[in-house]
Amino acid sequence: MSINVNWDLDSIFAGGSQSKALADFLSQLTADLDSFEATGAPASLTDETQSAWVDAIQTLFDLGARLHQASAFVGCLASQNVKDERALQLMGQTEQLSAKLGALWTRYQAAFAEQDDAAWTNLVTNTDLNSVAFSLNKTRELARQKMAPELETLANDLATDGYHAWGRLYDIVSGDKEVEFEGKPISLGQLQSKFYDDPDRSVRQAAFELFEQSWAELAKTCALALNFQAGFRLALYKHRSWQSVLHEPLLNNRFSAATLEAMWDVVDAKSAKLLDYFDAKAKLFGIDKLTWFDVDAPVGQVTKTFTYQEASDFVVDSINTFDSAIADYCRMAVDQRWIEAEDRPGKRAGAYCTSLPLSREARIFMTYNGSYNGMLTLAHELGHGYHGWVMRDLPYGARRYTMSVAETASTFNEMVVRNASFEASRDDQERLSILGTKLNDAAAFLMNIRARFLFEQAFFDERAKKQLSVDDLNELMLSAQKTAFKDGLAVYHPLFWASKLHFYITHAPFYNFPYTFGFLFSNGVYAQAMAEGPAFHNRYVALLRDTGSMDTEDLAQKHLGVDLTQPEFWETAADRVLADVDEFVALAEKVS
Numbered sequence: 001m002s003i004n005v006n007w008d009l010d011s012i013f014a015g016g017s018q019s020k021a022l023a024d025f026l027s028q029l030t031a032d033l034d035s036f037e038a039t040g041a042p043a044s045l046t047d048e049t050q051s052a053w054v055d056a057i058q059t060l061f062d063l064g065a066r067l068h069q070a071s072a073f074v075g076c077l078a079s080q081n082v083k084d085e086r087a088l089q090l091m092g093q094t095e096q097l098s099a100k101l102g103a104l105w106t107r108y109q110a111a112f113a114e115q116d117d118a119a120w121t122n123l124v125t126n127t128d129l130n131s132v133a134f135s136l137n138k139t140r141e142l143a144r145q146k147m148a149p150e151l152e153t154l155a156n157d158l159a160t161d162g163y164h165a166w167g168r169l170y171d172i173v174s175g176d177k178e179v180e181f182e183g184k185p186i187s188l189g190q191l192q193s194k195f196y197d198d199p200d201r202s203v204r205q206a207a208f209e210l211f212e213q214s215w216a217e218l219a220k221t222c223a224l225a226l227n228f229q230a231g232f233r234l235a236l237y238k239h240r241s242w243q244s245v246l247h248e249p250l251l252n253n254r255f256s257a258a259t260l261e262a263m264w265d266v267v268d269a270k271s272a273k274l275l276d277y278f279d280a281k282a283k284l285f286g287i288d289k290l291t292w293f294d295v296d297a298p299v300g301q302v303t304k305t306f307t308y309q310e311a312s313d314f315v316v317d318s319i320n321t322f323d324s325a326i327a328d329y330c331r332m333a334v335d336q337r338w339i340e341a342e343d344r345p346g347k348r349a350g351a352y353c354t355s356l357p358l359s360r361e362a363r364i365f366m367t368y369n370g371s372y373n374g375m376l377t378l379a380h381e382l383g384h385g386y387h388g389w390v391m392r393d394l395p396y397g398a399r400r401y402t403m404s405v406a407e408t409a410s411t412f413n414e415m416v417v418r419n420a421s422f423e424a425s426r427d428d429q430e431r432l433s434i435l436g437t438k439l440n441d442a443a444a445f446l447m448n449i450r451a452r453f454l455f456e457q458a459f460f461d462e463r464a465k466k467q468l469s470v471d472d473l474n475e476l477m478l479s480a481q482k483t484a485f486k487d488g489l490a491v492y493h494p495l496f497w498a499s500k501l502h503f504y505i506t507h508a509p510f511y512n513f514p515y516t517f518g519f520l521f522s523n524g525v526y527a528q529a530m531a532e533g534p535a536f537h538n539r540y541v542a543l544l545r546d547t548g549s550m551d552t553e554d555l556a557q558k559h560l561g562v563d564l565t566q567p568e569f570w571e572t573a574a575d576r577v578l579a580d581v582d583e584f585v586a587l588a589e590k591v592s
């Protein structure tokens with residue numbers, strides 16, 4: 001049997017976007033949501049009302065799982081054919097249901113906060129809700145730290161036009177901008193990939209200069225958007241009596257300020273090692289010092305291509321030498337056609353893995369183009385799939401994990417495959433390229449992301465006192481980049497605060513440090529796995545299973561035996577990442 005490059009969606013709902021089964025599923029879901037909304041919240045929590053509370057909360061989770069199933073499926077339809085109008089309509093329908101369910105949850109969260117402590121403890125300890133107690137307790141804790149429900153509702157309503165709108169304004173202003181490069185009109189996003197990825201340095205330089213100039217033209221508007229959305233957030237935090245701007249993102253990621261500090265201290269102490277990598281790379285480029293537009297540029301070359309069959313075999317085989325259960329999962333996902341990999345027009349860009357909670361399966365979307373990077377993407381997304389697979393039998397309310405641990409299994413898979421391809425390669429240019437991409441990741445997570453964090457922290461400190469001008473923001477960014485890159489670059493990107501969309505994502509403040517956390521966390525897990533061999537498997541699975549029901553520190557203590565608030569774990573992880581530097585330097589000398 002030959003391998004199939006298209007996924008199977010019909011086994012979930014037959015008939016694509018015209019599916020009768022899906023239409024029926026959605027109308028039943030809508031009806032159930034409406035009737036649940038109509039019943040209203042149960043009366044205060046007592047022994048008498050306890051079972052009504054259990055039923056209501058389980059219904060909320062059940063509605064969530066069903067909506068998740070439908071949304072994931074509809075998302076798949078929309079990605080496989082961007083011209084499928086019916087899929088877009090269905091997406092609008094599931095988004096409306098999501099908003100409705102979100103509002104119901106908000107009402108319940110406020111109600112959780114108001115219930116008596118003893119009655120609440122009894123509810124989440126001595127009933128069927130026990131298996132989702134962690135998530136319910138977290139929800140209640142958060143609601144208790146907020147303002148009175150009517151004030152939160154007001155703030156939430158005002159946020160649409162007074163807060164999130166600044167992010168939307170930014171999207172529109174930056175998305176509309178077109179420039180002419182090499183005789184053709186291109187978007188700023190396309191221009192950015194030119195200066196990051198183009199192997200020709202003069203192209204990168206020209207693209208970067210035009211990029212800075214274009215953002216300088218937009219900077220005044222961006223600065224206003226950034227100032228006003230930060231002002232909104234600071235005012236809201238003040239009314240909630242939240243002392244630190246990190247309070248919310250740390251809660252969202254389920255770890256403490258002490259852990260964050262321990263991690264950044266180690267990054268600060270260790271990242272200077274990357275300057276050896278920068279020096280070797282600069283020599284390869286024939287320059288004295290790297291610039292902002294050289295850091296991510298490719299070195300060496302992987303000329304080999306792989307058919308989809310070869311790539312999936314290589315992924316499965318390399319993982320198999322390490323852990324046969326993960327390899328079996330990957331083989332199954334390929335064979336059962338859970339992956340859409342075909343390279344054809346009309347598909348959306350990018351790659352993702354989505355879970356189907358009711359089917360207890362996943363679907364992976366990508367466009368496999370035969371490249372080495374394509375193979376890594378396949379390995380990465382299969383890691384996400386495996387994470388969901390080991391959690392598939394848990395209650396829906398215990399299956400949701402945060403951004404900080406979401407990349408554990410995906411990064412892990414990627415590392416296994418990268419290392420296997422490095423070992424298998426006999427070509428120096430290829431080996432150089434493989435190490436180069438690994439170290440580019442290291443520079444991104446340890447330096448670039450750290451610069452974003454340092455900037456954002458300094459920005460909020462200043463913003464509490466005054467409104468910042470374009471020059472103020474440029475200065476803060478330049479200083480953050482110099483610190484994070486250890487003065488290792490000849491040219492920086494002071495307008496990064498304007499060009500980086502992440503600073504404008506109002507739904508996830510400080511959209512930066514969870515990336516570094518996830519990267520180092522996964523490397524730390526990988527280091528333990530390497531040290532222990534096959535015996536690590538059961539602990540790995542247990543760790544992944546608990547990602548939806550523990551704080552990150554507890555998770556690491558229980559399954560890895562480490563204290564994340566102390567430097568040791570982070571040091572081991574950073575050393576693993578930086579171990580490639582000397583090998584790269586030696587190889588670079590050999591090829592030049």
Ligand SMILES: [Zn+2]
Nearest residue numbers: 380384407410
């Ligand atoms: Zn990922």
